[in-house]
Amino acid sequence: MPSSTFTATTARAAERRISAAAWTVTPTEYAAGRPPQWQQPATPASRYLTMRDGCRIAIDVYLPQPPTTAPSATSFPTIALFTPYYRRFKMEPGTSGENNPNTGKFRDYFVPRGYAVVVIDVRGTGASFGTRDSFRSPREREDSYEVVDWIVGQHWCNGTVGATGISYGGAAADFLATTGHPAVAAIAPLFSVWDTYADNYFPGGLQVQSLTKSYDDLMVALDHDRRDLLPNFVYYSNPDFRGPQPVDDDREGELLAHAVTEHLSNFRQTEFMPEFRFREEALPYDPDFSSASFSPYSRADRIRENVAIYSISGWMDGAGYMNGAIARFLTMRNNPTHLMLGPWDHGARIDISPWRTTETAEPIWLADVLRFFDHYLMRLDTGLEHEAPIHFYALHSEQWRQSHTWPPAPADTTLFVGPESSLNNTPTPNSGSDKYAVDFALGTGHGTRYERIAGINSTEYYSDWQDRTDRMLSYTSDPLPVAGELAGHALADLWLSNSEPDAALFVYLTEIETDGTERYVTEGLLRALHRKETNAPDNYRATWPFRTFRRQDASPLVPGHIENIRIPFLPVAWRFSAGSRIRLSISGADADHFTQIPHGRPPRLTLHHGPDHPSQVQLPITLDQNTNTPTT
Numbered sequence: 001m002p003s004s005t006f007t008a009t010t011a012r013a014a015e016r017r018i019s020a021a022a023w024t025v026t027p028t029e030y031a032a033g034r035p036p037q038w039q040q041p042a043t044p045a046s047r048y049l050t051m052r053d054g055c056r057i058a059i060d061v062y063l064p065q066p067p068t069t070a071p072s073a074t075s076f077p078t079i080a081l082f083t084p085y086y087r088r089f090k091m092e093p094g095t096s097g098e099n100n101p102n103t104g105k106f107r108d109y110f111v112p113r114g115y116a117v118v119v120i121d122v123r124g125t126g127a128s129f130g131t132r133d134s135f136r137s138p139r140e141r142e143d144s145y146e147v148v149d150w151i152v153g154q155h156w157c158n159g160t161v162g163a164t165g166i167s168y169g170g171a172a173a174d175f176l177a178t179t180g181h182p183a184v185a186a187i188a189p190l191f192s193v194w195d196t197y198a199d200n201y202f203p204g205g206l207q208v209q210s211l212t213k214s215y216d217d218l219m220v221a222l223d224h225d226r227r228d229l230l231p232n233f234v235y236y237s238n239p240d241f242r243g244p245q246p247v248d249d250d251r252e253g254e255l256l257a258h259a260v261t262e263h264l265s266n267f268r269q270t271e272f273m274p275e276f277r278f279r280e281e282a283l284p285y286d287p288d289f290s291s292a293s294f295s296p297y298s299r300a301d302r303i304r305e306n307v308a309i310y311s312i313s314g315w316m317d318g319a320g321y322m323n324g325a326i327a328r329f330l331t332m333r334n335n336p337t338h339l340m341l342g343p344w345d346h347g348a349r350i351d352i353s354p355w356r357t358t359e360t361a362e363p364i365w366l367a368d369v370l371r372f373f374d375h376y377l378m379r380l381d382t383g384l385e386h387e388a389p390i391h392f393y394a395l396h397s398e399q400w401r402q403s404h405t406w407p408p409a410p411a412d413t414t415l416f417v418g419p420e421s422s423l424n425n426t427p428t429p430n431s432g433s434d435k436y437a438v439d440f441a442l443g444t445g446h447g448t449r450y451e452r453i454a455g456i457n458s459t460e461y462y463s464d465w466q467d468r469t470d471r472m473l474s475y476t477s478d479p480l481p482v483a484g485e486l487a488g489h490a491l492a493d494l495w496l497s498n499s500e501p502d503a504a505l506f507v508y509l510t511e512i513e514t515d516g517t518e519r520y521v522t523e524g525l526l527r528a529l530h531r532k533e534t535n536a537p538d539n540y541r542a543t544w545p546f547r548t549f550r551r552q553d554a555s556p557l558v559p560g561h562i563e564n565i566r567i568p569f570l571p572v573a574w575r576f577s578a579g580s581r582i583r584l585s586i587s588g589a590d591a592d593h594f595t596q597i598p599h600g601r602p603p604r605l606t607l608h609h610g611p612d613h614p615s616q617v618q619l620p621i622t623l624d625q626n627t628n629t630p631t632t
Contacts, residue, residue, distance in 0.1 A: 022400035024386050027367035034370060036112030038064035044088075044119075046247040048255075049150055051123075051143055056259075058127035058247050059147065060087050062107050062117040063156050075158040077377040078116040078151050081106055081165050082144060082172035085222060085236075086126045087119040092240040099245070101235050106164065109366055115373070116156055120147055122172070124266050125223055126244040129259045132223070132266040135273070136171055136196065136294035144172065145179040152183045162377050164188040164369060166347045167321075167453075171196075174296035174328075177303045186308040186376035188369045189296075191317050191347050194324035194331070195540055197279045197291040197549060200453070203319035204567075205527035205549045206504055207274070210593050214454035216269035223263040234457035279549035300331055300539040308336040308376040312365050314344025315395065315572045316352040316461055318453035319525075322571055323542075326406055329390070330541035338372060338384075339406070340365055341392040341571070345461070346452040352461045353395050354519060359459060394485055396575035407488030407543055408573075409620040415477055415582065417494075417607065417615040423477040423584060431610030436473035438503070438588030438602045444468065449570075450593045462520035469510055469518070469585040473607060476512065477582045484576050488620040489544045490569040492524060492584065495613035497563070499604040501556035503528040503588050504597035507567050509617075510583040511576050518583075524569040525590075527597055529554045531565045544568035562608055576621070584617045 023029075044060035051057060064076060081087075085102040098104050100119070107117050122140045124132035133139065144163075151157050161183045163173035170192025177187045193199040201208055221229035221236070225243045230236040246256040275283060276291040283289050292298035303309075309332050313325035322341055329339040343353045348361045368391075375382040388402035401408065415423040419432050445468070451458040492507040505528055509521040532553045536546040545566045547553070557563065576582065588603050589596065609615045 022388075022391055022402040025383055027364045027371065030371045030382065031367035034113055034374065037067075038112045038114055039067055040107070040111045041065055046088075046245070047249065048247055049147060051146055055123055055130040055143075056128065056255075057123060057130075057143060057147065058087065058121040058244075058259075060119045062111045062119075064111050064114055064116065073114065075156055076114055076116040077160040077162065077373070078118060078157045079106065079110055079373065079377075080144075080148065080151065080161060080163045080173075080176065081117065081119045081169055082122050082140070082147075082163070082176070083119065083165065083169050084122050084125040084132070084219070085168070086244050087121045088245040089238075090242040090245040092242055095240040097238055097240055099241075101238075103165065103169065105366065109370065110373070113370065114378070118147070118151055120144075121244070124263055127246055127250075127256050127259055129262055131262055134267055134289070134294055135269065136168070136175065138293055140172065141175040141179060144176040145181050148176065148179075148181045148183055159183055160185050160377050162186040162188070162373050164190060165192070166190045167192055171296055175299070177307050177309070178296065178299035180302055180304060182304075184307060186310075186373060188310040188312065188372060189325075189328065190312045190365070190369070191314065191321055191344075192324065193295065193321060194297045194327045195279075195291075196295045197276060199320035199324035199327075200318065201273050202277070202279070202549065204505075204525035205530035205547070206525055206594050206597065207277070208319055208450060208453075208593055209595050210450060211454045212269055212273050214456065218455050219266070219269060223260075223266050225260045233455050235455070278551040278554070281551055297327070297331065297539045303332065303335065305334045306336075308338075308372070310338040310340070310369060310372045312340045312342070312369070314342050314346070314348060314352065315393075315522075316345040316449045316452070318346050318449055320570065321346065321453075323544075326571065327540050327542055330406060330543070331539060333541070336376070337389060339390045340368060341573070343393045343395060345449070345458060349452065350459055353398065354461075355396055355398055392487065392573050394487065394573040394575055396577070397485060397573075401487070401573065407620055409487045409622050411488070411491060411618040411620040413484075413619040413621045415584070415617050415619065417475050417584070417609040419609075421475050423475045423582065423617070427614045427616075428610055431608070431612055433606050433608045434473060436586065436588070436605045436607065438605060439471060440589045440596050440602050441591055442471055442587055442589045443592030444590050446592060448593070465510070465520040466518050469508060469583060472508070472585040472587040473605070474583055474585040479514070479579045479581055480576055481578065483578045483624040484621040485573065485624070486521070486576065486619055486621045487573040489571045490522065490524075490620065491544070491618040492567045492569065492586075492616075493618060494565050494567065494586070494615045495562055495608040496565055497560055497606045497608065498528065498557050499559055500598055500601050501559060502598045503557070503603045503605065504590075504594060505565065505567060506587045506590055507569065508583075508585040508587075509569060510585060511574070512581040512583055513577060514579040521574050522569045522572040524567040525594075526565070526567045528557055528565065531555070531563065533566065562613060578624075582619075
């Protein structure tokens with residue numbers, strides 16, 4: 001085997017080690033000092049708002065109800081939640097249960113703490129009239145301005161509005177801010193995209209086929225009021241659900257029936273999304289509409305600089321939502337911005353750490369969103385200005401970290417591909433290459449980062465990773481002499497040739513522990529057609545290699561020609577144990593989630609290494625100098 005992969009002489013590592021004292025006041029401590037002082041109404045006030053074109057939009061209004069111990073107040077800052085997943089379900093008479101599985105957690109958390117909460121069925125969904133002409137339609141953005149106009153005109157609103165939401169609702173909060181409405185002071189986009197193309201449906205230029213079909217099935221079930229289909233989605237499987245809740249003045253549901261009839265003309269995701277295979281390419285029948293039209297980054301310059309923004313995501317948040325959160329934070333650098341990346345999947349439904357003590361995710365993010373809104377909407381003395389703007393969770397260390405910059409650590413550790421499937425701390429002196437025949441049947445299983453964003457109930461992540469990389473082109477390091485913590489985007493810098501003019505390239509990082517246990521760490525992916533790099537634009541700032549994914553920048557490979565292709569891994573914070581080995585693996589297919597590239601023509605990849613073609617993986621790792629750092 002080659003010489004030791006790492007050396008322990010890294011004095012600068014201690015200087016840049018991120019403090020384990022992640023907060024001056026932890027979110028849990030802050031929430032303990034902000035107990036509920038108000039009561040919720042038994043039911044919200046519900047009504048239609050008529051938009052500029054006559055379309056009626058259904059809303060629910062939850063106002064804090066004052067018990068005797070509550071402070072005196074008649075108007076409140078308001079939090080708006082825009083959702084296509086029903087603002088509220090109608091329940092079978094005589095039954096009880098959560099009738100708002102999508103946004104109920106926000107109602108329950110913020111109303112008792114003195115916020116008015118307004119939940120809106122976006123156009124073409126729930127009890128609202130109209131049709132959805134696209135995913136995150138620009139018409140919804142225009143509606144959101146009018147909804148806020150109505151809110152600030154109510155006697156119970158103090159004139160200050162915030163917005164939040166998970167996934168679709170988070171992007172809706174972004175879009176509300178892009179309207180420039182003067183009442184909007186703060187938004188918290190949670191587990192949501194900045195660029196729908198690169199962060200969600202086409203990561204690395206590859207379409208997530210499983211997501212497109214699953215989302216279409218869900219929206220047919222909801223928009224068409226197909227209650228027979230809802231049990232296929234665990235979040236909406238309550239047998240007591242009876243379709244969307246009519247507004248108060250529609251007690252017999254006659255208006256609701258007309259609204260659902262209009263929804264039958266909504267767009268279909270399986271037909272809509274494949275039209276956007278190239279980023280920012282306009283539709284042939286609509287020159288003003290492209291993937292940018294339903295991506296918040298495209299209107300970033302319209303967000304006022306005094307709007308505070310809190311981006312939150314998790315290490316298993318789909319194929320790129322964490323990149324979206326980071327890009328939003330980097331892009332909106334002139335705004336008051338905050339970023340949190342935790343041990344979560346999409347929506348923080350569970351704790352994804354292999355070392356978790358409980359499956360349920362701690363609601364630390366919700367407590368910190370409270371502090372954020374308290375600071376920027378209520379103008380309370382929260383001490384938020386004394387906290388670092390970035391907080392992230394280090395897996396296996398099982399500790400929160402703070403940082404003032406992203407990335408939190410430089411990529412100053414490089415491992416070079418060598419002969420005999422090795423990764424070494426220096427390039428090998430002789431040139432070499434390894435061939436790999438892509439197996440289109442190879443997949444990554446059904447307990448991955450891709451299931452939850454497709455509406456599938458995942459509770460275990462990569463628990464079947466053992467031996468999966470044996471069918472890939474893999475390279476493994478020597479045992480690590482000390483533990484080290486990776487934080488940020490690792491990068492695979494590869495020299496490749498291919499038998500075909502295109503390929504789907506997947507790269508994986510695995511930790512192999514001393515007992516042989518193999519743990520998935522992270523992955524990266526790229527369609528070779530989109531290998532050209534360029535500078536990130538002002539509306540999508542990135543610290544990893546940026547691609548436009550546009551048709552004019554796409555270029556087929558020349559079969560047999562060696563090319564340098566850099567593939568960023570999805571970000572993560574992960575502690576490698578002393579004695580563990582790091583494995584880099586490369587494949588050309590994930591049959592469980594992506595289409596074949598190119599169709600029916602399995603590529604034969606050749607990875608080149610040595611002095612002329614130094615294939616490598618660059619790692620932002622801080623080596624341990626003190627392995628007994630206390631947990632915060």
